[in-house]
Amino acid sequence: MVTPSFPSMRMRRGRSSPWIRDMLAEHRLHPSDLIWPLFICEGEGQEEPISTLPGVSRWSVDRLAEKAREARDLGIPCIALFPNTPPALRTDDAREALNPDNLICRAIKAIKDAVPEVGVLTDVALDPYTAHGHDGVVDDRGRVLNDETSAILVQQSLVQALAGADIVAPSDMMDGRVGAIRAGLEKAGLIDVAIMAYAAKYASAFYGPFRDAVGSRGLLKGDKRGYQMDPANGAEALREVALDLAEGADMVMVKPGLPYLDVLARVKDAFGVPTFAYQVSGEYAMIEAAAAAGAGEREALVLETLLAFKRAGATGVLTYHAPLAARLMAG
Ligand SMILES: NCc1[nH]cc(CCC(=O)O)c1CC(=O)O
Numbered sequence: 661m662v663t664p665s666f667p668s669m670r671m672r673r674g675r676s677s678p679w680i681r682d683m684l685a686e687h688r689l690h691p692s693d694l695i696w697p698l699f700i701c702e703g704e705g706q707e708e709p710i711s712t713l714p715g716v717s718r719w720s721v722d723r724l725a726e727k728a729r730e731a732r733d734l735g736i737p738c739i740a741l742f743p744n745t746p747p748a749l750r751t752d753d754a755r756e757a758l759n760p761d762n763l764i765c766r767a768i769k770a771i772k773d774a775v776p777e778v779g780v781l782t783d784v785a786l787d788p789y790t791a792h793g794h795d796g797v798v799d800d801r802g803r804v805l806n807d808e809t810s811a812i813l814v815q816q817s818l819v820q821a822l823a824g825a826d827i828v829a830p831s832d833m834m835d836g837r838v839g840a841i842r843a844g845l846e847k848a849g850l851i852d853v854a855i856m857a858y859a860a861k862y863a864s865a866f867y868g869p870f871r872d873a874v875g876s877r878g879l880l881k882g883d884k885r886g887y888q889m890d891p892a893n894g895a896e897a898l899r900e901v902a903l904d905l906a907e908g909a910d911m912v913m914v915k916p917g918l919p920y921l922d923v924l925a926r927v928k929d930a931f932g933v934p935t936f937a938y939q940v941s942g943e944y945a946m947i948e949a950a951a952a953a954g955a956g957e958r959e960a961l962v963l964e965t966l967l968a969f970k971r972a973g974a975t976g977v978l979t980y981h982a983p984l985a986a987r988l989m990a991g
């Protein structure tokens with residue numbers, strides 16, 4: 661590598677005007693980088709604001725088509741769906757997850773009927789359906805059972821895929837579930853349904869507002885450290901990703917986002933596969949809190965963080981700021 665030195669090299673030449681900064685930019689943001697997570701509630705004509713996620717609401721199924729049209733018009737290729745299951749339907753065995761007429765299945769159909777050209781990604785995990793708030797079924801000591809949960813997740817994936825989901829995204833961190841889901845989809849002839857594995861998902865303090873949004877925060881007994889990754893570990897993420905890819909994941913995800921950019925970059929460098937980042941609810945809330953406090957400017961914070969994901973190697977980003985970001989990218 662050439663090692664020019666001052667004054668023959670002046671780095672500021674490349675920053676001296678907007679046109680040259682634009683010309684030399686290594687990364688660019690585009691609305692197609694975005695996946696927009698949406699929360700769903702029962703009822704008609706409903707919008708339920710989420711207090712810990714200011715600016716984000718739950719929407720009833722009849723109002724999702726307008727959201728999907730908004731995504732399409734903004735150039736956002738894909739929507740991710742998360743249901744807030746009514747409390748009476750939450751049970752220890754999470755059976756509502758397998759109801760083909762449950763909230764998320766009705767939401768998938770509503771979107772696919774109205775705006776089929778927008779992709780629909782669904783979360784595969786049992787936490788919106790369990791009475792104890794865990795992502796799987798538990799034994800009498802409260803430990804999440806791996807293989808029993810995985811078998812239910814296969815059925816949950818099939819129910820969602822048959823309702824029209826384009827991508828199923830297991831977020832539960834059970835071992836072996838990607839392979840089991842892939843086999844289930846193949847057997848059912850659902851060969852075009854993609855799997856985005858939440859491959860490196862950490863036991864994080866940044867999920868609080870999400871748990872409010874899906875109504876599991878008050879229910880959760882204990883924590884998820886028995887199945888989600890330890891924030892102390894980086895190399896382990898590469899093993900998790902390798903396993904999910906071997907089992908048939910089409911795309912992988914690292915979650916949360918900004919605090920784990922090192923993991924994202926390592927995963928992308930090591931595997932070179934489509935790699936997504938989830939800028940999670942607590943990260944959204946931090947940006948909103950900074951903006952509300954006058955500590956930072958919302959639009960600049962949003963765009964800078966998204967660019968950081970791209971620089972680290974992200975193929976795309978799940979973010980609650982997706983519609984705002986897409987508008988800003990359009991200029
Ligand atoms: N399996 C549930 C799930 N899917 C996505 C998120 C978090 C997303 C966010 O915080 O925005 C969680 C929460 C959790 O694992 O407790």
Ligand SMILES: [Mg+2]
Nearest residue numbers: 833834835900
């Ligand atoms: Mg795993």
